Amino acid sequence: QAVLTQPSSLSASPGASASLTCTLRSGINVGFYTIYWYQQKPGSPPQYLLRYKSDSDKRQGSGVPSRFSGSKDTSANAGILLISGLQSEDEAAYYCMIWHSSAWLFGGGTKLTVL
């Protein structure tokens, strides 16, 4: 079982909100981890969005709009990237990442379609 699991795809309408989840494997408590989020558009390198550990320990990437935000669902053992006011330019792949056992680990990515 992968350490980080992301839905492979998600669709949402322009102007709506999208909630992208990153579920940690059972036995790895999301409460202890900072979740990092990246956006990647076809043919381009990933762009750093933000990191989130708690409401008092979070940081937005440079120039990243405030409509991108992070949170956690501790009951689901998951990190969440919330994108509000969806725009067509938000259509991309989104990856979560954690530092676990002295290594960076990525989730499998979610392809967000805005239609």
Place this chain on the structure above:
Amino acid sequence: QITLKESGPTLVKPTQTLTLTCTFSGFSLSTSGVAVDWIRQPPGKALEWLALIYWDDDKRYSPSLKSRLTITKDTSKNQVVLTMTNMDPVDTATYYCAHQYDMETDIWGQGTMVAVSS
């Protein structure tokens, strides 16, 4: 302004050793807290972290690839080099280097595509 650029061969043969160079500007790898990461992405697939090197020469490797990877730095040249031995077609990917500071891997290079084929 921080920039990074990856360079190396576009094609290697199976069993060969791949050597990639990351040349950067806008920061120093002798500054406390700074690191450079290597990440790869096979065509149409997810990102996979490979290795990182810190300002103090501490190094970390992906557990699954550790036996094949070596990362080094040349601070005077602003370069980080990654070598990967025993290349296989499954190692075909775009290889990225990225700047890390304060546990944030925030600036990435454009990547270099490496194909493994005989």
